[in-house]
Each structure stands twice: as structure tokens, then as C-alpha cells.
Amino acid sequence: MNWDQIVGQWKQVKGSVKERWGKLTEDDLTVVAGKRDKLAGILQQRYGYAKEQAEKELDEFSKQVR
Numbered sequence: 001m002n003w004d005q006i007v008g009q010w011k012q013v014k015g016s017v018k019e020r021w022g023k024l025t026e027d028d029l030t031v032v033a034g035k036r037d038k039l040a041g042i043l044q045q046r047y048g049y050a051k052e053q054a055e056k057e058l059d060e061f062s063k064q065v066r
Contacts, residue, residue, distance in 0.1 A: 001065050003036050003058075010034035016065050023047065 006013050014029045017039070023046040032039045040054040049057065 001062055003062055006036075006062060006065065007034035013065055017061070020061060021047070 010033060013034070017029060017032075018024060021043060024042060028042050028046075032042060036058060040051065040058060043049050043054040043057060044051065047054075
């Protein structure tokens with residue numbers, strides 16, 4: 001699934017996001033609203049990822065989500 005599809009189906013996909021990154025809160029997911037750059041920033045904050053690691057995680061996630 002590409003990121004445009006994820007944005008379009010955010011309400012369905014955010015459960016998968018929460019499963020993968022359990023430290024994210026409902027408020028985090030509401031703020032993100034499917035925006036990749038915002039999600040990358042929150043992953044950096046919550047998990048201490050470098051920008052490159054956050055991007056890699058999101059690439060892997062977008063390939064796995066259906």
C-alpha cells in the first residue's frame with residue numbers, strides 16, 4: 001500500500017499503527033492523521049529513532065499494511 005492509500009484509509013490503518021508502535025497514544029494518532037512526516041517525527045520522539053530509522057520503519061510498515 002502506498003502512503004496516499006494509507007492517508008485515505010487512516011481510520012482503518014491506525015489500529016495497525018498502534019499494534020506496531022504501542023507507545024503511540026490516541027492523541028498522537030489523531031495529530032498524525034495519516035501524515036507521514038508527522039508520524040516520523042512522533043516515532044523519533046517516542047522511540048528515539050534517528051530520522052533515517054523512522055523513515056525505514058515507515059517504508060517497511062507501508063509494504064506490510066493491507
